[in-house]
Amino acid sequence: MIDAIYKAEWGRLLSGLIRAVGDFDVAEEALQDAFAAAVTEWAANAPRNPRAWLYGTARHKAIDKLRRRARLSAMAAALSADEEAPPPEEDSAVPDERLRLIFTCCHPSLAPDAQVALTLRTLCGLTTDEIARAFLVPTATMAQRLVRAKAKIRSAGIPYQVPAFEELPARAAMVMAVIYLVFNEGYSAAQGDALIRRELCAEAIRLARILRALPPVPVRELDALLALMLLHDARRDARVDPNGEMVPLGAQDRRRWDRAQIEEGIALIEDALRNAPAGPYALEAAIAAVHAEAVRAGDTDWKQIAGLYERLYERHPSPVVALNRAVAVSMADGAAAALPLVDALEPELDGYHLFHATRADLLHRLGRREEAVSAWQRARDLAQNDAERRFLTRRIQGTSAI
Amino acid sequence: MQYLLLIYENEKRFENGFDSKEMAEYQAFGKEFASKIEGGKALKPTNSATTVQVRNGKRLTTDGPFAETKEQLGGFYLVNAKDIDEAIHMASKIPGARFGSVEVRPIETFS
Numbered sequence: 322m323i324d325a326i327y328k329a330e331w332g333r334l335l336s337g338l339i340r341a342v343g344d345f346d347v348a349e350e351a352l353q354d355a356f357a358a359a360v361t362e363w364a365a366n367a368p369r370n371p372r373a374w375l376y377g378t379a380r381h382k383a384i385d386k387l388r389r390r391a392r393l394s395a396m397a398a399a400l401s402a403d404e405e406a407p408p409p410e411e412d413s414a415v416p417d418e419r420l421r422l423i424f425t426c427c428h429p430s431l432a433p434d435a436q437v438a439l440t441l442r443t444l445c446g447l448t449t450d451e452i453a454r455a456f457l458v459p460t461a462t463m464a465q466r467l468v469r470a471k472a473k474i475r476s477a478g479i480p481y482q483v484p485a486f487e488e489l490p491a492r493a494a495m496v497m498a499v500i501y502l503v504f505n506e507g508y509s510a511a512q513g514d515a516l517i518r519r520e521l522c523a524e525a526i527r528l529a530r531i532l533r534a535l536p537p538v539p540v541r542e543l544d545a546l547l548a549l550m551l552l553h554d555a556r557r558d559a560r561v562d563p564n565g566e567m568v569p570l571g572a573q574d575r576r577r578w579d580r581a582q583i584e585e586g587i588a589l590i591e592d593a594l595r596n597a598p599a600g601p602y603a604l605e606a607a608i609a610a611v612h613a614e615a616v617r618a619g620d621t622d623w624k625q626i627a628g629l630y631e632r633l634y635e636r637h638p639s640p641v642v643a644l645n646r647a648v649a650v651s652m653a654d655g656a657a658a659a660l661p662l663v664d665a666l667e668p669e670l671d672g673y674h675l676f677h678a679t680r681a682d683l684l685h686r687l688g689r690r691e692e693a694v695s696a697w698q699r700a701r702d703l704a705q706n707d708a709e710r711r712f713l714t715r716r717i718q719g720t721s722a723i
Numbered sequence: 724m725q726y727l728l729l730i731y732e733n734e735k736r737f738e739n740g741f742d743s744k745e746m747a748e749y750q751a752f753g754k755e756f757a758s759k760i761e762g763g764k765a766l767k768p769t770n771s772a773t774t775v776q777v778r779n780g781k782r783l784t785t786d787g788p789f790a791e792t793k794e795q796l797g798g799f800y801l802v803n804a805k806d807i808d809e810a811i812h813m814a815s816k817i818p819g820a821r822f823g824s825v826e827v828r829p830i831e832t833f834s
Contacts, residue, residue: 429785476770491781
């Protein structure tokens with residue numbers, strides 16, 4: 322139970338605490354201590370309102386820490402004045418300051434990689450070790466990065482606030498980039514056994530909704546970003562089978578897609594495309610919408626998808642977009658048309674497991690079985706995710722056995 | 724005439740704080756030239772810096788200090804801002820930000 326609360330509530334509790342005590346490190350340590358205390362204390366006597374218990378306990382611990390550090394600032398003095406007040410009982414007593422926190426974590430005075438790391442640590446509650454694995458760096462390196470980012474918040478005077486109106490569009494765009502990275506981390510965890518870290522996807526969607534609810538955020542791409550995440554996340558139940566194994570898009574049981582979420586996503590993207598020229602999030606969302614509209618995999622309008630990838634490539638000529646375009650071409654015009662497009666990407670994508678998996682798939686469809694098996698083996702060697710590795714192993718065994 | 728005396732040295736020297744003997748030397752320097760000195764501040768290290776440019780009317784803010792060598796230091800403002808957002812806002816209004824860069828660096832305070 323504590324695990325679930327940690328995942329769901331960490332960001333909201335921490336953002337409220339930072340606002341209350343005015344110090345990132347003290348708030349974070351105090352909240353960690355409160356969760357540790359919960360493990361022992363709740364075994365005997367679970368509180369009626371766990372969130373309020375955690376917030377109240379962490380707040381007291383934070384005040385103690387500020388005192389112990391002999392930094393009896395005006396802040397600590399003011400806080401201890403109402404220390405005798407009973408701990409908050411209602412949920413509303415835990416302030417939701419996540420919007421403030423996300424603008425602080427995504428401040429342009431912080432390096433982009435530090436912005437993402439700080440958001441994952443503070444808002445999403447990932448451990449330093451988990452973030453390190455997501456970024457493929459040693460834990461010590463990531464710990465150092467987080468320490469430096471928090472030190473800079475203090476030394477540079479980065480405020481804990483939502484930016485001024487005229488700054489919002491540019492600042493919101495940076496926040497959106499971070500939200501999308503968080504979503505991707507949840508949608509396809511870079512390593513480990515969990516293929517879908519649902520709570521991260523949910524957190525990214527929630528962050529986008531919070532940002533969207535802020536009245537003066539005039540960001541056209543925000544609706545498109547939310548649509549994109551909703552449409553991808555709608556497939557979550559169909560993406561893994563009961564054994565936790567990965568199911569590719571073409572083989573998914575589409576009745577298990579979240580229809581309500583798809584409808585919300587499609588409505589959002591239709592509005593976004595009507596009101597503005599399509600940006601990158603809108604194009605990706607449109608691609609996801611075309612998939613969502615196909616009742617059976619065979620009904621998918623691959624020509625339209627290939628066209629959308631073409632437009633995306635014009636704006637963002639990245640090899641990964643080119644790879645996806647080649648997959649769409651293979652579905653629209655056949656594997657023989659797509660293989661040269663994929664082969665041309667080898668210099669840039671040789672270290673990317675999906676490059677080899679895509680190549681293997683095309684070779685297999687062209688009946689070049691041995692080459693397909695060796696490409697799948699290469700993909701498996703490069704894959705970081707256990708579920709993906711098992712999936713690729715099954716493809717290798719299935720093809721070799723024929 | 725007025726002159727600006729700029730101090731350049733390897734900031735790694737101060738990673739673990741300031742040497743008290745050296746601080747005393749700075750104080751002695753300040754006393755010796757008290758009638759001539761119009762102001763002076765120590766800066767926080769470059770890892771606290773933010774660099775601001777304005778191009779085509781759009782503000783570009785990047786983390787870290789000014790790193791180009793093609794441009795030369797041409798002037799400075801010492802400002803009082805409530806946080807870095809206000810300081811960045813002011814930096815972006817300096818005409819020079821349209822042609823070069825303005826590095827925003829917090830002032831070090833000694834308690």
